[in-house]
Amino acid sequence: MYETNYTRAKDAADAAKKSKAADDAAYLSGGMTLLPTMKQRLAAPSDLIDLTHIKGMNAITVSRKQVTIGATATHAEVATNAKLMKVCPSLSSLAAHIGDPHVRNRGTIGGSIANNDPAADYPSAMIALDATIVTNKRKLKAEKFFVGLFETALKEDEFVKEISFTAPKSGAYAKFPNPASRYAMAGVFVAHHGGTKAKPEIRVGITGASQDGVYRAKDMEKALAANFAPEALDGCTVDEGNMLSDIHGSAAYRANLVKVMAKRAVAAAG
Numbered sequence: 001m002y003e004t005n006y007t008r009a010k011d012a013a014d015a016a017k018k019s020k021a022a023d024d025a026a027y028l029s030g031g032m033t034l035l036p037t038m039k040q041r042l043a044a045p046s047d048l049i050d051l052t053h054i055k056g057m058n059a060i061t062v063s064r065k066q067v068t069i070g071a072t073a074t075h076a077e078v079a080t081n082a083k084l085m086k087v088c089p090s091l092s093s094l095a096a097h098i099g100d101p102h103v104r105n106r107g108t109i110g111g112s113i114a115n116n117d118p119a120a121d122y123p124s125a126m127i128a129l130d131a132t133i134v135t136n137k138r139k140l141k142a143e144k145f146f147v148g149l150f151e152t153a154l155k156e157d158e159f160v161k162e163i164s165f166t167a168p169k170s171g172a173y174a175k176f177p178n179p180a181s182r183y184a185m186a187g188v189f190v191a192h193h194g195g196t197k198a199k200p201e202i203r204v205g206i207t208g209a210s211q212d213g214v215y216r217a218k219d220m221e222k223a224l225a226a227n228f229a230p231e232a233l234d235g236c237t238v239d240e241g242n243m244l245s246d247i248h249g250s251a252a253y254r255a256n257l258v259k260v261m262a263k264r265a266v267a268a269a270g
Contacts, residue, residue, distance in 0.1 A: 002044040008053045012136045012161060015049050019157045022047035027159045029072055029111030032103060051159065052108070062087055065167040071110025071160040075099070078109055090171035090269070091129070094121050094189070097175070099182050110160040116213060118149050118244070119183035123214035125173060127205030128189040131165040149213045168203075169194040172268035174261040175208065178248055184208030185249050186257035188217075190265040192228060200225050204262065209243050209254040220262055230263035 005022070009015035019025040026034060026045035029052060037043040051057065051072055058072040062083040069078065078084065079096035098104055098121055112122045113133065126133070126142035133145045135158050145153050154160070168191040175187030186209040195201035202224045204217040223232045238258045243251035 001039050002041060004038070004045055005047045006050065007047065008050045011054055012057075012159075015051055015054070015159065016136055016157050018047065018049045022049075025049055027051055027114075029114070030074070030107035032099075032107040032111065033115045033117060034111075051110075057161065058108075060084055062167075066164070067167055068162055068164045069109055070162050071114075072108050073110075075104040075107050075109070075112075076101075079104065087167040088129075088171070090168075090173055090189070090191070091125055094125055094173040097121075097177075097182075109163060113145070113163070114152060114154060114160050116146055116150055116152050117183070118210070118213045119178075119181075119185070119187075119208040120214075121173070121175065121184055121187055121207060124184075124187050124189040124205035124207035126163065126165075127214055127216050128171065128191040128203045129165040129168065130191075130193070130203055131163050133160060134162045134164060135159060136161055143216060146214050149211070151213075166193075168192055170269045172265045172270075174264035174268060176257050176261055186254055186261050188258060188261040188265045190224070190262065190269050192224075192269060200228065202228065206258055206262075209238075209258050211242055211244055217258075217262070224266065228266065228269075230266045233259060233262055233266065236262075 023046040025047040028048045028050045057070045059070045060081045061068045075095045075098045079092050085092040112120050131142045133140045137158050171191035173189040175184040187207045189205045191203045193201035202221045204220045207214045238255040240251040240255035243254040245251040
């Protein structure tokens with residue numbers, strides 16, 4: 001690891017100020033990706049600005065179906081918050097199955113989506129829940145926030161402050177985890193937002209499989225809007241030409257996993 005300066009931000013304004021004053025700063029939240037990358041000398045920020053000590057930035061608030069989650073809320077906090085579990089159990093369940101207890105008690109939702117690992121779980125949920133990503137400068141819809149593999153719309157000196165969304169009528173997340181890392185080789189989050197009988201609102205987010213990172217499966221949404229049942233996806237095809245292929249699974253294997261996980265998510269969402 002290269003030499004770096006470590007400071008704790010008092011608030012959002014202080015964090016931005018510290019970033020501007022540094023030569024090459026990086027914001028630190030959970031550090032689940034950043035710190036290992038630094039240890040391998042693949043990243044060398046001049047300054048680490050810790051956001052986890054900003055008061056209230058880990059708060060989870062629920063008002064009827066309106067949910068706001070602070071960026072430094074850990075996976076464990078998302079998994080065990082009673083109010084969140086009541087209105088959006090699908091997101092709590094997703095968080096409960098991230099990594100292991102050490103990761104869940106240190107990793108944060110804001111750090112995860114800001115890093116946008118192609119195999120991370122949260123991005124698919126943000127897409128399916130039609131979440132709004134609130135930064136220290138602006139608000140972005142999830143579909144505009146996630147740009148590509150490890151890429152987001154975050155600009156210099158910008159960081160995630162909170163995530164907000166309206167809890168769906170029902171939803172579920174299903175993933176096929178890598179046996180070693182527990183990252184998703186294919187993960188599908190399905191959310192039924194209600195709507196009308198003639199025009200139900202369904203959103204499907206897919207992670208872990210595509211070469212472009214997380215994406216929205218509009219063809220699956222259309223099929224599920226006509227019939228919200230696993231068998232409705234039989235006619236949908238997943239383009240293996242756009243799937244990741246590595247030592248853990250071929251593109252064709254991942255394409256099949258996407259469809260299988262989507263069916264399981266729909267079945268669980270009911």
